[in-house]
Amino acid sequence: MNRSILQLKGISKNYGTLEAIKEIDLNIFEGEFFSIIGPSGCGKTTLLRVLAGFEMPDSGSLYIENINMQNVPPNKRPINMVFQSYALFPHMNVLDNVAFGLRVDGVAIGEQTQLVKSMLSLVKLSGLENRLPHQLSGGQLQRVALARALIKKPRVLLLDEPLSALDAKLRNEMRQELIRLQKSLGITFILVTHDQQEALSMADRIAVMNDGTIQQVASPSYLYEFPSNKFVADFIGSINFIECQLSEIDGDIFKFITRISKDAFTVEGNKSLRIGQDCWLGIRPEKISFKDSDVVNPHHNKLSGVVTNITYFGQASMYHVEVIGEKTATINVMENHSQRSSYATNKVGDSVVLCWSTESTSVFTS
Amino acid sequence: MILCCTIVFLYAPIIVLVIFSFNDSRRNVTWHGFTFKYYEKAIHNNNLIEAFLNSLSIAFFNTVFSLILGTLTALLLWRFRFSYKSVYEGIILVPIIIPEICIGIALLVFFNLCGWPNDLPWPLNLSKITCAHILFSFPFVAVIIRARLAKFNLDQEEAALDLGANHKQIFKNVLFPHLKPALIVSSLLAFTLSLDDFVITFFMSGPETTTVPIKIYSMVRFSVTPEVNAASTILLLITIVLAAIAIWIQRGWAKEVEKS
Numbered sequence: 063m064n065r066s067i068l069q070l071k072g073i074s075k076n077y078g079t080l081e082a083i084k085e086i087d088l089n090i091f092e093g094e095f096f097s098i099i100g101p102s103g104c105g106k107t108t109l110l111r112v113l114a115g116f117e118m119p120d121s122g123s124l125y126i127e128n129i130n131m132q133n134v135p136p137n138k139r140p141i142n143m144v145f146q147s148y149a150l151f152p153h154m155n156v157l158d159n160v161a162f163g164l165r166v167d168g169v170a171i172g173e174q175t176q177l178v179k180s181m182l183s184l185v186k187l188s189g190l191e192n193r194l195p196h197q198l199s200g201g202q203l204q205r206v207a208l209a210r211a212l213i214k215k216p217r218v219l220l221l222d223e224p225l226s227a228l229d230a231k232l233r234n235e236m237r238q239e240l241i242r243l244q245k246s247l248g249i250t251f252i253l254v255t256h257d258q259q260e261a262l263s264m265a266d267r268i269a270v271m272n273d274g275t276i277q278q279v280a281s282p283s284y285l286y287e288f289p290s291n292k293f294v295a296d297f298i299g300s301i302n303f304i305e306c307q308l309s310e311i312d313g314d315i316f317k318f319i320t321r322i323s324k325d326a327f328t329v330e331g332n333k334s335l336r337i338g339q340d341c342w343l344g345i346r347p348e349k350i351s352f353k354d355s356d357v358v359n360p361h362h363n364k365l366s367g368v369v370t371n372i373t374y375f376g377q378a379s380m381y382h383v384e385v386i387g388e389k390t391a392t393i394n395v396m397e398n399h400s401q402r403s404s405y406a407t408n409k410v411g412d413s414v415v416l417c418w419s420t421e422s423t424s425v426f427t428s
Numbered sequence: 429m430i431l432c433c434t435i436v437f438l439y440a441p442i443i444v445l446v447i448f449s450f451n452d453s454r455r456n457v458t459w460h461g462f463t464f465k466y467y468e469k470a471i472h473n474n475n476l477i478e479a480f481l482n483s484l485s486i487a488f489f490n491t492v493f494s495l496i497l498g499t500l501t502a503l504l505l506w507r508f509r510f511s512y513k514s515v516y517e518g519i520i521l522v523p524i525i526i527p528e529i530c531i532g533i534a535l536l537v538f539f540n541l542c543g544w545p546n547d548l549p550w551p552l553n554l555s556k557i558t559c560a561h562i563l564f565s566f567p568f569v570a571v572i573i574r575a576r577l578a579k580f581n582l583d584q585e586e587a588a589l590d591l592g593a594n595h596k597q598i599f600k601n602v603l604f605p606h607l608k609p610a611l612i613v614s615s616l617l618a619f620t621l622s623l624d625d626f627v628i629t630f631f632m633s634g635p636e637t638t639t640v641p642i643k644i645y646s647m648v649r650f651s652v653t654p655e656v657n658a659a660s661t662i663l664l665l666i667t668i669v670l671a672a673i674a675i676w677i678q679r680g681w682a683k684e685v686e687k688s
Binding site: 114116135136137138141142143145146147149150151152153154162163165166167210211214 | 590597
């Protein structure tokens with residue numbers, strides 16, 4: 063069992079009448095790479111600022127290594143932060159920027175130089191000690207900001223949208239870099255981002271936030287495959303929703319039916335639902351395949367429609383299929399091109415039968 | 429063409445002034461030959477030297493106090509929110525636009541009314557003029573510092589706090605270096621404003637407390653000798669050098685802003 067390093071109990075923060083975060087409970091473990099994601103305005107930045115101590119929560123308490131942080135100011139917390147704007151000191155060179163945290167702590171000059179030197183080699187910036195921030199590239203600035211925070215040996219490192227200012231290629235490189243640093247230092251990282259790719263590819267666990275509350279906390283794969291509600295399913299990756307009603311329960315088998323067109327779907331799993339309840343079925347585009355209607359497995363759900371559009375991505379294509387249910391709806395289907403010849407099996411205007419397994423279908427209550 | 433015209437229009441009188449400060453003639457109407465005589469004479473004119481000393485002292489004290497008062501005002505306006513803040517901000521700027529002659533008369537009446545002593549020993553006898561100069565200098569300082577503060581990235585302050593710095597360390601290591609160019613520019617401005625002021629000073633000065641502009645004015649009333657030109661040229665030179673330094677710093681500052 064991992065040791066808990068950071069605990070939030072019922073943390074709330076209001077700005078006037080706006081409830082930025084509501085009753086947040088969260089437990090973050092030692093040495094984990096944790097990510098908080100959500101759309102803009104969901105309260106994730108406020109939560110980060112509460113952790114750093116820049117904002118005081120209106121209620122609830124925050125513990126770091128079982129010590130209440132209530133009256134601990136930001137400059138006394140065992141937490142450091144990498145700012146979205148990097149917030150490097152423009153008049154100081156790389157060396158002085160990185161040494162800043164040691165200097166204000168009164169660390170001896172000799173030791174400072176030693177620590178800065180090893181930190182700069184860790185973030186691969188050796189030789190740039192005397193450059194000023196405006197002489198550095200985006201990626202280098204990011205590394206300086208990281209080094210400056212890490213040199214304080216924090217118990218927890220907060221990263222506020224650290225990669226948003228970098229171009230796509232650099233962002234990828236820095237992702238690997240962050241994972242490497244986190245694993246080699248064993249420091250708990252808390253990454254706040256609105257970019258799900260970033261969170262999915264880097265974090266051990268992810269908290270999805272919306273509207274000031276935490277919707278789900280889980281590992282990336284669990285979050286993707288078993289989203290706990292419609293918001294999480296929609297926010298992480300892309301998904302198709304079908305609105306229907308529960309008509310029959312047979313042990314672990316749930317039978318759903320659409321209101322007017324009476325298309326029937328089967329879902330496996332165990333849920334506490336009652337007959338007649340309005341639900342949403344969620345199916346990820348890559349879980350759906352095209353089948354000839356006569357070879358459809360009886361355990362699969364199916365739906366027929368017409369291809370209206372195809373978006374080609376290279377490794378895969380996204381088909382937009384219009385199905386005639388009670389409303390005309392578009393279902394997205396992702397087809398992987400595992401072979402060269404598998405490209406364009408269907409064309410725009412083709413009638414197709416979509417099919418997916420009962421096990422790959424999620425159910426959400428409205 | 430227009431460029432030439434404006435340059436001639438702006439600088440011809442000044443160039444004539446400078447050239448004729450080397451004129452070897454008492455009446456200073458026609459050119460009689462080159463000489464440093466009148467500079468020598470100006471330097472050995474004790475009254476003029478005294479006026480220079482007064483001017484420089486006033487400018488120095490004005491700079492110090494304007495800088496403190498202006499910076500504190502700017503910090504107050506930047507950091508805190510209070511009711512009628514915009515009104516306060518406007519009131520501060522009023523001395524910049526009020527006609528100098530009005531300020532001069534107002535101060536004259538005011539100092540008489542509060543019975544400010546006139547027989548103080550040097551340099552305290554300059555206090556009246558210094559106060560008057562601070563009055564119109566510090567709003568300029570406040571405006572410049574305020575503009576610089578507006579460009580401060582507040583994340584830097586939080587970053588410093590996050591890295592363990594206390595408020596004193598943040599001011600010394602983060603905010604002060606950010607303000608430094610603005611502090612230099614505004615102190616140079618306050619210095620030159622004080623050095624060149626005539627109208628307000630005219631109302632405040634007495635026989636013991638003449639400044640260079642007042643002294644030159646009184647010399648002109650007797651006759652325009654090259655000595656007047658020489659004294660003016662020296663004043664001009666000091667002003668130009670200080671202004672050039674201010675512009676040079678401000679340009680560096682503009683460059684830095686462009687980059688960030």
